[in-house]
Amino acid sequence: MPPAPPAAASPWTPAFRRFFVAQCLSWLGSSMTPVALSFGVLRETGSTAALGLVLTASTVPMIALLLVGGVVADRVPRRALLTITHLVAGLAQLGSACWFLLDARSLPVLVAVTALGGLASAFTAPALRGIITDLVPHEAIGRANAVRTTSRNVTRMLGPGAAGLLVAVADAGWALALDAICLGLAAAVLATIPNPDSSPRPPGAPTPAPTAARTSLPGAVRELLADLRGGWEEFTKHRWLWLVTCAFTGMNVLIGGVWLVLGPVSAEHTIGSAGWGLVLGARAAGQVAGGVLAYRWSPARPMVAVLLLPLPYAAVFAALAAGGGLPLLLGLAVLAGLGSAMGDVLWETTLQQRVARDALSRVASIDMLLSFVSVPVGQLAAPALSALLGAPLVIGLGAVLCAGTLLAPLASADVRGLRAQAPR
Incomplete structure (x- = not known):
């Protein structure tokens, strides 16, 4: 009688369970933002130019700093980085919510807080794609990605409808405030995930030391360029x-x-x-x-x-x-x-x-x-x-x-x- 095939590895480690909860919270909130922000800005300003400016303010910092975000995510514990970036993104969304709810109608203020959210995304996205290898066994990586993809697509189906309803019956600020709350909760859950025993570092990277060369601007630029080249x-x-x-x-x-x-x-x-x-x-x-x-x-x-x-x-x-x-x-x-x-x-x-x-x-x-x-x-x-x-x-x-x-x-x-x- 042939031996039974080995059971497929499960991705549901304690660390991945917490990560999954944090991801669902983050995705649910962020899936509401495009609808709420777009209709909210159009309703308050009546200007497509203003909407374009706000959306660009989110995109440009993310694209400009994405490679730097990849370097940082390879140098520091990804769980700690994600905790910080989710907090920053939550504060940015809270600022956007206040712009609508408190009648603070200064467009440069909204552009600034939106840009802060884009900056956080530049560091969040590379860290998210790297952290799975820290959380699940090697043979369970595929299943972990399948779980993430399914939950992300479900929130993409539910979030825009919920945001549209909130904008219609209340105010865009409430949808953005809900996103801020979700991001804050996600950061709190991420903070409970233990860091892996060995933090990832680029091949051949020197051990950090409190020397002037590491803290000086020219030294930091050289290290950044070396990491980008690597x-x-x-x-x-x-x-x-x-x-x-x-x-x-x-x-x-x-x-x-x-x-x-x-x-x-x-x-x-x-x-x-x-x-x-x-x-x-x-x-x-x-x-x-x-x-x-x-x-x-x-x-x-x-x-x-x-x-x-x-x-x-x-x-x-x-x-x-x-x-x-x-x-x-x-x-x-x-x-x-x-x-x-x-x-x-x-x-x-x-x-x-x-x-x-x-x-x-x-x-x-x-x-x-x-x-x-x-x-x-x-x-x-x-x-x-x-x-x-x-x-x-x-x-x-x-x-x-x-x-x-x-x-x-x-x-x-x-x-x-x-x-x-x-x-x-």
Whole structure:
């Protein structure tokens, strides 16, 4: 009688349970912020320019400091860093809430507190992607990522509706105040997670010492540049990593241009705004289902799956270009959401298993920087190309480019041949 297969490792360590609670609190609050802030600013100022300024104030510090955030997250205990950044983000949201609730209508004040929240995000995001390896066994990383992806997508479905209701019946400030409370509670929970026995440090980094060289500005700049160089070297030495990242960068250009800009434009003349809302909901439902399925699925060749799973986006673009009906678009949107969520879990898991632990946050920050920058590139390019060529043709070209972008890295044996790591 053959021996029974070993039981799958569970991610539910005591540390991960606390982390999961903190993440759910943080995600629930942050999922309400875009709706509350956007409608609140428009209601109070009546100016789209003011809204653009506020949103930019949040984005620019995050992009500008993201690589620095990766360096810091690799140098200090990530749990402690996350506790601090959640507190800072909570204070920023509390300031935004007071701007609405206390009638403090000075736009520079709102811009300043929003920028503070963006600054906190620059350090939070790389630390979140690196901390999983500190909290769960190596063989349970995939399941931990599946749990996180599912809960994040559920809060993304619930949060905007709750924020819209609060804005409609009360004030945007109450939704932002609730986000501040959630962030404060998340920080309190994170503070109870013990730090790992050995804090991550970059390879070859000197032991901290209270010397003038370490505390002087030139010395700090040299160390920062050395850490950034080390993170880039770790990123580029994995051929599969930078090839797939380049594919994702191209995909995000298409998502920004076709899905976020031209999709609604095309839908307005076919399925209408209500139909497009159903398509967005179908994709969100697929993302939730994808996170659930990823909990028990571990393909032998993860990068092949990562690149093939989002291909339904190409089909969605083709259907939009051809004026496809609502039932077809709903089905394809579900598949696109399903594939993107499962691909995200596999991508995160492979990074956390293959990249050196003490460089993980820096590598993640490079990945995120390329993603964040590429979306607005597509958003800016799509209207110009649409005016020149027409929206249907641009969307059709987007479908072809989407398939080509995802399939091109499979020409590399490093991508095709990368195998899932066996449990340790």
